[in-house]
Amino acid sequence: EAGRADATTGRVSPSELKSTRDQIKETISAFANSNKDGGVLVLGISKEGKIKGLSHLDDKQRASITSIDELLRCQATQVKLFDCQNEMGVPDQICLIYAPQAEHGICETPGKSPLGWIRRGPQNMLMDDVRREQLRRDKKIIDYERTYCCQYSPEDIDQGVLQEFRRARVS
Numbered sequence: 592e593a594g595r596a597d598a599t600t601g602r603v604s605p606s607e608l609k610s611t612r613d614q615i616k617e618t619i620s621a622f623a624n625s626n627k628d629g630g631v632l633v634l635g636i637s638k639e640g641k642i643k644g645l646s647h648l649d650d651k652q653r654a655s656i657t658s659i660d661e662l663l664r665c666q667a668t669q670v671k672l673f674d675c676q677n678e679m680g681v682p683d684q685i686c687l688i689y690a691p692q693a694e695h696g697i698c699e700t701p702g703k704s705p706l707g708w709i710r711r712g713p714q715n716m717l718m719d720d721v722r723r724e725q726l727r728r729d730k731k732i733i734d735y736e737r738t739y740c741c742q743y744s745p746e747d748i749d750q751g752v753l754q755e756f757r758r759a760r761v762s
Contacts, residue, residue, distance in 0.1 A: 620706075622710060631688065668688055
């Protein structure tokens with residue numbers, strides 16, 4: 592569902608809307624970072640498969656959950672609204688969000704300390720630095736063989752191994 596409406600007011604609270612935005616952000620990032628075919632996120636359908644629609648959201652709220660460019664960088668998400676009838680038989684809309692794989696980058700939040708997610712089965716997992724570096728190598732964003740390792744010090748070289756290498760290489 593795209594944010595549960597309060598039973599008394601029929602509106603979605605700011606905290607509920609933020610939670611929905613966070614789930615959308617995480618899922619799109621995980622699809623773009625992990626799935627070769629990308630993934631589709633459907634808004635407006637409950638976990639039980641009932642069409643709840645988006646009519647409980649006002650235009651500003653609907654825009655806030657479908658403005659993916661504000662939530663994530665390095666993504667090419669496509670957002671489409673479709674007319675339908677909700678479970679009450681009233682005209683409504685659902686939203687399909689297609690997140691293709693980010694082939695040449697990591698789909699993550701903007702800012703100094705970006706957050707990105709990967710998909711593990713049905714779960715979105717926050718990436719740590721190790722997984723981010725692995726993903727950068729897998730996507731060929733960086734060349735592993737040219738990545739800085741450590742400062743060179745001649746004392747670190749085993750002279751016997753170096754001599755054997757030279758002998759084998761020259762012959």
